[in-house]
Amino acid sequence: MRAVIAEDSLLLRIGVVKVLEAAGFEMCAQVADAEGLLAAVEEHRPDIAVVDVRMPPGFTDEGVRAALVIRRQYPRTAVLLLSQYVEERYAADLLAAHTSGVGYLLKERVADVEEFAEAVRRVAAGGTALDPQVVAQLLIRRHSDPLDRLTPREREVLELMAGGRSNSGVATELVISESAVAKHINSIFTKLDLPKADADHRRVLAVLRFLGIATA
């Protein structure tokens, strides 16, 4: 798979490049700002862009805005945002517009090289990856709560789903069987009054409701 990286901190950029190259990615371009990123995506049409949220010149949300542009103009390029600290509004902005091929992780997660590479691969393949911190924080800000009806175990399952894990990923993480995960997920769908549609769609809806982004 092919990737570009936009990150203004040289050390971190080198680190991410090393991790991705070790994980078998082909690095097409390394840039340090949003403008360079858009040019690189236009030129290389990569499978994924790994993007720092704060970049020159303004050091605010240049990365988020570039990510939204990329997802709109180049649907085949997935975007993984890297952030120094959790800013859940950015994650929400991204997820409200796109529910596939997006991710939002803290920079320190790069150090867990295998997990990080796995998350990049998952997002590049059209999945999602949300930092556990983002999930926890979004949860705190939810106010009215159909989620209160969920059992603690079901909440755990939902949190992991929100983080982008598949059923087998959830099963491994919680050390339970896959059929138990499926049972929990069905229970979650029922409790959240999600319409009976295809499983993937319900899954996305559940996660969005969990994150307080979709109200339907």
Place this chain on the structure above:
Amino acid sequence: MACGFTVWPMQLMTWPQLVLGRPLRRAGHRTALVAAGLPLHLAVVPLWLWLLGAMAALTHAPGAAAVTPLPVLLTLVVTPLLTVGQRRRYRALVGKDLPRPAAPGPGGNWKTAVRRLTGRALWRQVCYHAVAGPLLAVLDLAVLAVWAAALVAASIYVWIWALPPQWRVTDLGYSTQAAYLTAGGLALLFLGPRLTGALVRLETRAAEVLLGPSRTEKLARRVADLAESRAGVLDAADAERRRIERDLHDGAQQHLVSLAVNLGLARATLGDLPADARKVIDEAHRQAKEAIAELNNLVRGLHPAVLEDRGLDAALSGVAARLPIPVRVAVDLPQRPSPTVEAVAYFVVSEALTNVVKHAQATRADVTVERIGETLLVVVADDGAGGADLDAAGGTGLAGLAKRVASVDGTLSCRSPAGGPTVITVELPCAP
């Protein structure tokens, strides 16, 4: 003094000049100050005499009543002029600026005039010129008389020598009375500067008390100055925390992440390592990640970037998300308070929540931040065991928070009956 020795050869001073020069000059200045005070001090006396005369005239000529307000009015008119004169006298003669009373405040001529008339400053000035002034003039005259007597008596031999014989006091013994007079004159010369000094001190004190700002005004000014300097200190401390946060973020944090990435890569890619080496790398990787986490905690404790960038809502959600118990955060602020107030609110909530986790055995906590008028109200509640004590000996936790809150004139109260729940309420003043 060292400088005295260095200029010695240049100025070619004689020893009496060196010993007496400065005290003499100072005594001269002070005596001039005293002498210049006389006309100013006595300026109001004719007006008083006029007033007294007019009042005495009232007893047998009631028509004179129309005249009595005149001296009072004139006194009011000359008072500011005399005050200006007194200020000049002090500045010119002893280089001292008398502190000024507070300005009467903005407004048109009419309003200002009313404020001046009703304010205390003017009446204290009247008191100085009309009452203290004449009394001081008496003392001025006495001191000047002492100087005159001292000079005449000390130089009696000069007079005896200079005066033609027919004008001399006849039986003045050259050796006895004249010698006594000289000695007395010298003693007065010795006393003169001290008396003058004491009088100048008394005059200065009276002028400061009656012409300067009143005690209340001084205190008000002091409070304003202190409030300003304290705000400056707090802002400087906050700016310093932010600077350290940025430095750590741009330097150490990036290096540590890079280090952890390299160690992680080593662990992932070097498949054929001996078990011992792998263990060492694993350990190093874990420690690097711990160091990152610790540094992040430290930075959050200093002044988190998220607080500066996104405000209280985002920063407090971040704090809550890292706690092991569920915490609800509701921040309702139409606009952001000042950075200093934000920082205090952040630290109070973050410390209070840390305490909840450490001590309260709570299962959940609630944080609300809202603005009511000009107050930022912060409430942290938990369902724990209670018994938190604001005055607990050695308790740096709550007492420290209370101090931090007090530094911006806020208040912290804690209601925590045994058995819980605990509610900490903080009110922080914030300008609209």
